[in-house]
Amino acid sequence: MKALRILGAIGRATGRKLGTFRALKINNFFLIIALVAYSAGESGIEPASAYPFLLFLFAVLLFPLSSDPLDEVPRSRLALWPVTPRERAVLRAASLVLSPILWFVVLLLFFHRIRPGVASAFITLAILVQALSTTFRFAPQWNVRRYVPGWRGTIGMLMRSSLRQMLVSLDVYLALVLSLGAVLYRLLDAHPDPAAFPILAILIALAVGDYAQCLFGRDLGGSAITRYRLFPLGGTAVLLAKGAACLAITFLLTLPVQLTVGMTYAFTALAFGHHASVIHPAPLRAWRFSGSRVYIGVIQGIAGIVLAFGAAQRGALYLASSVILYCLSLAIYGRVWELRRAA
Amino acid sequence: MIEARDLVKRFGDATAVAGASLDAEPGICALLGPNGAGKSTLLKLITGLLAPDSGSARICGLDVASHPMEVRRSIGVIPEDLGLFDSLTIEEHLDLCGSVYGLERKEARARAADLLRVLRLDHARDIFLDQCSHGMRKKTALAMALLQNPRVLLLDEPFEGIDPVSSKTIEELLRSAASRGVTVFFTSHILPIVERLAAKILMIRGGKMVWNSAVDPHARPLEEIYFDLVEQAPPANLSWLGAK
Numbered sequence: 001m002k003a004l005r006i007l008g009a010i011g012r013a014t015g016r017k018l019g020t021f022r023a024l025k026i027n028n029f030f031l032i033i034a035l036v037a038y039s040a041g042e043s044g045i046e047p048a049s050a051y052p053f054l055l056f057l058f059a060v061l062l063f064p065l066s067s068d069p070l071d072e073v074p075r076s077r078l079a080l081w082p083v084t085p086r087e088r089a090v091l092r093a094a095s096l097v098l099s100p101i102l103w104f105v106v107l108l109l110f111f112h113r114i115r116p117g118v119a120s121a122f123i124t125l126a127i128l129v130q131a132l133s134t135t136f137r138f139a140p141q142w143n144v145r146r147y148v149p150g151w152r153g154t155i156g157m158l159m160r161s162s163l164r165q166m167l168v169s170l171d172v173y174l175a176l177v178l179s180l181g182a183v184l185y186r187l188l189d190a191h192p193d194p195a196a197f198p199i200l201a202i203l204i205a206l207a208v209g210d211y212a213q214c215l216f217g218r219d220l221g222g223s224a225i226t227r228y229r230l231f232p233l234g235g236t237a238v239l240l241a242k243g244a245a246c247l248a249i250t251f252l253l254t255l256p257v258q259l260t261v262g263m264t265y266a267f268t269a270l271a272f273g274h275h276a277s278v279i280h281p282a283p284l285r286a287w288r289f290s291g292s293r294v295y296i297g298v299i300q301g302i303a304g305i306v307l308a309f310g311a312a313q314r315g316a317l318y319l320a321s322s323v324i325l326y327c328l329s330l331a332i333y334g335r336v337w338e339l340r341r342a343a
Numbered sequence: 344m345i346e347a348r349d350l351v352k353r354f355g356d357a358t359a360v361a362g363a364s365l366d367a368e369p370g371i372c373a374l375l376g377p378n379g380a381g382k383s384t385l386l387k388l389i390t391g392l393l394a395p396d397s398g399s400a401r402i403c404g405l406d407v408a409s410h411p412m413e414v415r416r417s418i419g420v421i422p423e424d425l426g427l428f429d430s431l432t433i434e435e436h437l438d439l440c441g442s443v444y445g446l447e448r449k450e451a452r453a454r455a456a457d458l459l460r461v462l463r464l465d466h467a468r469d470i471f472l473d474q475c476s477h478g479m480r481k482k483t484a485l486a487m488a489l490l491q492n493p494r495v496l497l498l499d500e501p502f503e504g505i506d507p508v509s510s511k512t513i514e515e516l517l518r519s520a521a522s523r524g525v526t527v528f529f530t531s532h533i534l535p536i537v538e539r540l541a542a543k544i545l546m547i548r549g550g551k552m553v554w555n556s557a558v559d560p561h562a563r564p565l566e567e568i569y570f571d572l573v574e575q576a577p578p579a580n581l582s583w584l585g586a587k
Contacts, residue, residue: 145430145471152448157431157439164430218430222473227426227487229392231443232415341411342394 003087006073007094013072014098021061023284023291028301029174029207030057030289053203056181060174062101062129064287069098101126154233155241162245165218166211168286172249175207179253186256198312201258202305205265208250209304212266212273213292215242217284225281229341235278236334242277243270243330260319264311265304267322272300274333278340344369344495344526350388350398352381352550359384361550362398371517371527373541375534377574381550382530383423386499389528390420402495416444419488421498425480426487429473433464433483436472437490444491451490458486461512477504485513489520496520498529502536514540538565548573 024030033053040047070078070092083091096102105123145164150157166172182200186192211217219225228238247266254262276292284290291297310318345367352360360381365372376382387393389400391407391414400407402414420426428436434455441451459465462482472480481504488496496517502510517527517540531537537544538558546554546569553572562568570576 143471150435152442154439154442157435157442160435161428161430161439219428222429223422223424223426224428225426226392226422226424227428230390230415230420230422230426232412233443234412342391342408 002081002083003090003094006081006083006091007098010069010072010095011098014069014100017072018100020285020288021064024289026291026294026297027171027289028210028291028297029053029171029203031297031301032203032206033057052181053178056174056177059125060170060177062126063173064170065104066099066101066126066129068095070095155237155244158238158241159244159248161224162215162242163248166245166249168218169211169284170287170289171207171211174289175204175249175253178204178207179257182257197258198261198309201254201261202265202308204253204257205250205262205269205308206301206304208246208253209265209269209273209300210290210297212243212246212269213276213296213300214282214284214290215239215246215273215277216281217290218286220281220283221285234334235337235341236330239274239278239330239334239337243274243326246270258312260315261308261312264319264322265308267319267326268304268307269300271322271325271329272296272303274329278333278337344403345372345389345497345528346401347385347389348399350385350400351396352384352388352393353396358550360388360395363547363550363552364398365545365552365555367526367528367543369521369524369526370542371521371529371540372543372545373537374528374530374545374547375532375537375554375569375573376530376547380547380573382547383499384550385547386423386497386528386530390418390422390497391415392422416491417493418495418497419491419493420496421481421484421488421501423499425484427472427480427484429471432469432471433475433479433486434459434468436483436487440487440490446491454490454492455486458489461516462486463509463512478506478509481505482509489516493525495526496528498527500531501529502531502533510536534565534569546573 033050036053037047037050040050105126108122144167148160148163148167150160178200182197182204185196185200216225216228219228231238247263247270250262250266251259254266273296276296280292280296282292307318307322311322345365347363347365350360350363351358363381363385374382374385384393388395388398389402389407391400391411394408403417405413405417407414428439431439437455437458438451441448441455446454456465459468462485464479464482464486467475467479470479472483475483481501485498485501488498501513501517505513514536517529521527521542541558543557544554544565545552554568
């Protein structure tokens, strides 16, 4: 009975946790893939071009989804509760049923078009991801944050903090997977299609660009936002430090693909993302996708793609336009941030 | 150094601060009150973290609303939520503060080393703040408040969650700063510390100031005054507790 009650609580916690992935449906990358799949469906053809990207998306989602449901109960609480070893064993076994990954695997197995080999590979990948997560949890010395390089000066140090915050955003890992895919395609394909690289660069920048809508997301989840308000720093400097982290990650990930196109999208995404970050700030949980308001995401996506395609054809002119747009936005929303500093 | 006149702050129908006024000169001034009395809100109004619905606050003669940047440069604050970056280590917080407040790098490093040693944080300098205990987080916030050697210190509950040795060190630090002309304004629930440390005591209840006086060594004990003016403890007798 006790075990059932605890299981009920774990079930509720898991349900709420799944609810925190709702930003995915307003994520620009997901919207683009959904659009590609929908267009193919409308034309009566199989949306095969969307499959690899959906696969990337699921691979990234595996990390947060494959966590142990029993972890929803704090370990100290579970140890202190008067639960017998038998009830503990029941809890251990039954809580696995609440794992979203298990439901997904069951769906895969029952979906006739998926081969058992693919389903087995998926299960193996989920187990591998879980093993990796557990290893890193028990090895705090492998803290990836320590390897983020630092720079001198206020902006440099704030940028380092923002870069570390971005390391727990799924957007960055999706972009990383896409970037690795693009590099492998460039290296391993005998005749890589040059027209593919601008598109891949846009997709990478699109994945990172969603974070531009939630620049203060991780600060709002903690208390750093108070410190930003207390520091004698102008709003422009604060937004610059935040945006510089996004630009740095886009730079690194699109460098081996098509830098001009990626950076054009990144500057444009930040120019429009400032509006969401300053006017509609929303907390961002660790290991989730970013997203703020659908209309901002759509405007950001359309403007970014148009300018980025322009940059693919005419280069510097469109990149310069996006930089000017970014600087204007920085000045305007820096002032707005300043005015809204005292709530 | 700190002047507040008729500060009012409402959140919907609730009035958190209802016309609070205060003056604090160089020295140590403590603000007491029960949970939810408006202490932290008042501190946020004085530091400019919240804009008042009416009334005004001045620090070092500067209006908080019209000279926010100058005010921020002259104050050191422990805010209610501590205002810390989970993705920076303790030492990186102090490096950042040194840079933000325009200290020479060498000077900032020397002050940071002093603060880490005095607050017994030197062994933990490389730990990320999201891996620190509550006491370590509070001491980091205090170190950040002290680093730029501000003229006014505004500290929200600096002694809560702190071990006795560090608590004694913080008392000494605040006394020493006050003796050199710094205005220290802090909130607390720990009456013995307030009684030992403060030269002036304010008490707030329901957003209104109910006591504003310099400490008189011949007056009644602080605890008596507090229970009379601020709140009485309800009878704490749970019939089922301990019953078989």
